[in-house]
Amino acid sequence: MSENIAAPQNRVFVIGGVRLVEDASMSGKSTAEIQKLLTPLYPQVENATVRERTDEASGMTIVEWIPKPGRKG
Numbered sequence: 363m364s365e366n367i368a369a370p371q372n373r374v375f376v377i378g379g380v381r382l383v384e385d386a387s388m389s390g391k392s393t394a395e396i397q398k399l400l401t402p403l404y405p406q407v408e409n410a411t412v413r414e415r416t417d418e419a420s421g422m423t424i425v426e427w428i429p430k431p432g433r434k435g
Contacts, residue, residue, distance in 0.1 A: 412428075414426075
């Protein structure tokens with residue numbers, strides 16, 4: 363018999379046109395912790411609106427940071 367063990371679902375973080383796939387350094391961290399981690403490299407993330415959704419086809423969670431107009435970081 364085969365057991366159907368669900369593989370852990372990765373998250374994909376989208377910042378503008380950049381897509382970052384969750385790796386071991388991001389695993390287990392909340393979205394707020396990831397936001398703090400990415401702010402030095404992507405300052406627009408600091409004040410951005412966060413939108414999370416699940417891709418129906420792959421089952422992956424997609425976290426998007428949408429910049430607020432008039433903010434530079």
